[in-house]
Amino acid sequence: MHKSIATVSMSGTLPEKLEAIAAAGFDGIELFENDFIGFRGTAGELRARAADLGLSIDLYQPFRDFEGMPEPQFRKSLERAERKFDLMQALGVPLMLCCSNTSPLAMDDQALAAAHLHELAERASRRGLRVGFEALAWGRHTRYYGQAWSIVQQAEHPDLGLILDSFHTLSLHDDPAGIADIPGDRIFFLQMADAPLLSMDVMQWARHHRNFPGQGELDVERFLLQTLRSGYAGPLSLEIFNDVFREASNRRIAVDAMRSLRYLENRVLNRLQTVQARPEPAGVVQGPQAQVQVPLLSLPPAPSLKAIAFVEFAVDEPHAELLGAVLQKTGFTREGDHRSKAATLYRKGHAALVLNTEPGSFARARFGSFGASVCAIGLCVDDPDGALERATALCSMPFDSPVGPGEIVTPAIVSPGGIVIHFIPSALGQTGLFGADFALERPWSAADAAGTVIDHVALCLNLDQRDTWVLFARAVLGLASEAREQYADPYGLTSSLGVSSGERSVRLVLAVSQSQRTRATLAANAQGGVAVSHISLSTDDIFAEVRAWRDKGVAFVAIPGNYYDDLATRFDLDPDLLARLRNHGVLFDRDAAGDYFHIYTEDVSERFCFELTQRSDGYAGYGASNSAIKLAAQAQAGAGRGTELARRSRFV
Numbered sequence: 001m002h003k004s005i006a007t008v009s010m011s012g013t014l015p016e017k018l019e020a021i022a023a024a025g026f027d028g029i030e031l032f033e034n035d036f037i038g039f040r041g042t043a044g045e046l047r048a049r050a051a052d053l054g055l056s057i058d059l060y061q062p063f064r065d066f067e068g069m070p071e072p073q074f075r076k077s078l079e080r081a082e083r084k085f086d087l088m089q090a091l092g093v094p095l096m097l098c099c100s101n102t103s104p105l106a107m108d109d110q111a112l113a114a115a116h117l118h119e120l121a122e123r124a125s126r127r128g129l130r131v132g133f134e135a136l137a138w139g140r141h142t143r144y145y146g147q148a149w150s151i152v153q154q155a156e157h158p159d160l161g162l163i164l165d166s167f168h169t170l171s172l173h174d175d176p177a178g179i180a181d182i183p184g185d186r187i188f189f190l191q192m193a194d195a196p197l198l199s200m201d202v203m204q205w206a207r208h209h210r211n212f213p214g215q216g217e218l219d220v221e222r223f224l225l226q227t228l229r230s231g232y233a234g235p236l237s238l239e240i241f242n243d244v245f246r247e248a249s250n251r252r253i254a255v256d257a258m259r260s261l262r263y264l265e266n267r268v269l270n271r272l273q274t275v276q277a278r279p280e281p282a283g284v285v286q287g288p289q290a291q292v293q294v295p296l297l298s299l300p301p302a303p304s305l306k307a308i309a310f311v312e313f314a315v316d317e318p319h320a321e322l323l324g325a326v327l328q329k330t331g332f333t334r335e336g337d338h339r340s341k342a343a344t345l346y347r348k349g350h351a352a353l354v355l356n357t358e359p360g361s362f363a364r365a366r367f368g369s370f371g372a373s374v375c376a377i378g379l380c381v382d383d384p385d386g387a388l389e390r391a392t393a394l395c396s397m398p399f400d401s402p403v404g405p406g407e408i409v410t411p412a413i414v415s416p417g418g419i420v421i422h423f424i425p426s427a428l429g430q431t432g433l434f435g436a437d438f439a440l441e442r443p444w445s446a447a448d449a450a451g452t453v454i455d456h457v458a459l460c461l462n463l464d465q466r467d468t469w470v471l472f473a474r475a476v477l478g479l480a481s482e483a484r485e486q487y488a489d490p491y492g493l494t495s496s497l498g499v500s501s502g503e504r505s506v507r508l509v510l511a512v513s514q515s516q517r518t519r520a521t522l523a524a525n526a527q528g529g530v531a532v533s534h535i536s537l538s539t540d541d542i543f544a545e546v547r548a549w550r551d552k553g554v555a556f557v558a559i560p561g562n563y564y565d566d567l568a569t570r571f572d573l574d575p576d577l578l579a580r581l582r583n584h585g586v587l588f589d590r591d592a593a594g595d596y597f598h599i600y601t602e603d604v605s606e607r608f609c610f611e612l613t614q615r616s617d618g619y620a621g622y623g624a625s626n627s628a629i630k631l632a633a634q635a636q637a638g639a640g641r642g643t644e645l646a647r648r649s650r651f652v
């Protein structure tokens with residue numbers, strides 16, 4: 001489909017926006033009036049600039065408060081429309097968007113609205129232009145696409161059609177089913193937007209919180225499907241009013257936009273194929289739906305992630321020694337060195353960590369920029385080549401690293417913010433992969449690969465990376481969103497979202513905060529916007545594990561006694577268990593399905609620590625009810641604030 005995006009959807013001056021939009025591979029734009037008014041140049045110059053970049057200007061918008069106005073205002077609006085038509089002709093824009101009237105002066109009279117729009121369309125028509133009418137969710141009298149369509153039908157002008165915007169329909173919980181029954185050629189334009197579910201004034205919601213399809217929670221997929229079933233074959237466009245997108249890098253936002261549309265198109269294709277494969281249940285009355293007219297993007301299926309194969313740290317030699325010593329205190333074994341790179345493998349059960357010091361490598365460059373930090377994650381997947389093909393088709397950059405003789409070539413991509421994701425063949429398993437790439441100091445037996453797994457990896461993101469990462473996780477990694485949680489850091493609110501694979505064998509937790517002073521923001525800032533802040537290791541006996549780590553000198557974040565007094569009032573806990581929790585400094589949470597025990601080490605490097613986790617009976621979360629306590633405890637420990645040297649003497 002011809003892909004377009006409204007210029008309001010991103011930051012920058014108009015020329016900067018056009019360049020970002022073109023670079024992301026879009027075919028066209030919706031030109032927002034204010035972007036043109038603020039442009040230092042003529043319509044002809046803008047037209048040439050867009051053409052040079054291979055972009056068509058598909059739509060001019062918005063034309064407001066037009067239909068159903070009293071006569072003097074109507075006449076004045078017609079004059080204004082003529083000037084906008086002059087401009088559209090100079091720009092080469094074929095279509096004007098007229099949104100439903102929000103003025104208190106607007107009259108509740110569909111016949112009058114239709115007559116006015118007929119007049120507008122007639123004047124457009126004389127110049128070879130067209131007008132599309134869009135229902136705003138907060139329009140004075142026209143809020144639903146059904147009402148707008150009724151007015152368009154009454155206006156009876158071939159150059160007046162309907163414009164659909166998924167946000168206005170879905171925000172009002174209106175059913176898009178009826179769209180399929182509108183003749184597709186009467187729909188002149190389609191704007192897609194998603195949004196998080198928020199309970200607030202719909203105009204504020206629309207103007208500040210929209211996001212790209214796949215980033216929010218609206219059923220945009222069904223909306224597009226119904227529109228395509230009408231026979232619509234026009235542009236697929238994005239119109240996103242979002243406070244964060246207005247300030248984020250327009251290059252990244254434009255790539256997110258393209259990823260979003262490609263992912264959406266593919267999901268609709270999959271949904272169509274599923275529906276077509278399934279016979280209609282008896283008694284279902286079929287509307288006069290046309291067949292879908294446009295070819296839709298086919299992609300390899302979303303990867304089904306099986307496990308976290310490894311997490312890799314970028315370190316220099318002294319940090320490798322420091323971190324290696326910490327790992328040995330937490331029960332990891334040094335398994336051997338990489339065959340061709342300066343990298344060492346540590347393992348505890350299924351949890352594998354690689355410390356990479358290779359001079360001149362991507363990891364070393366990352367260390368140079370951000371210090372000791374996670375630089376790569378390996379994920380086991382059945383079809384790594386398919387995962388790579390899908391990822392690159394969804395605008396991810398492939399990552400190539402040198403491979404020595406006999407080593408495994410694993411397809412890899414760069415995730416938003418720079419951490420590399422390797423797709424490891426599940427069939428190979430960790431033993432196959434590490435056996436090929438590392439000179440293991442001792443053979444692995446089945447018993448070695450039991451016990452500990454990486455329960456989850458927690459990432460801290462700058463606020464402007466949140467929607468980028470959610471879309472990446474869903475579209476590229478095939479992960480599903482879990483519940484959003486919100487909690488207080490002593491220096492500002494923080495929220496987190498879990499994303500997990502079907503069997504929950506791969507879990508990531510994404511934490512973001514609007515505050516500049518929270519641990520989440522400081523951690524993210526320190527690594528260019530995206531940082532792994534902890535790795536959570538599972539255990540079957542958290543109390544024994546804590547004792548073993550402590551005996552070796554590992555320091556845990558101290559939890560105040562007040563926490564345990566409160567815990568006793570919240571849960572019906574066996575007094576012995578409560579005493580053990582208190583004595584060991586372990587945090588506790590419970591949901592309908594089970595229990596969660598967890599504890600955090602003091603920081604091992606700047607705002608990075610390990611979590612020990614024991615989950616029972618399908619407990620689904622990550623202990624969010626304890627997050628505020630943990631963050632307060634970390635702040636009081638002064639964790640992460642000391643110099644490297646101070647940490648070395650205190651912790652190792």
Ligand SMILES: O=C(O)c1ccc(O)c(O)c1
Pocket residue numbers: 061062097099134136165191206207239
């Ligand atoms: O918020 C608005 O005013 C506005 C304008 C034009 C649109 O297409 C739209 O969806 C909203």
Ligand SMILES: [Mg+2]
Pocket residue numbers: 134165191239
């Ligand atoms: Mg719109």
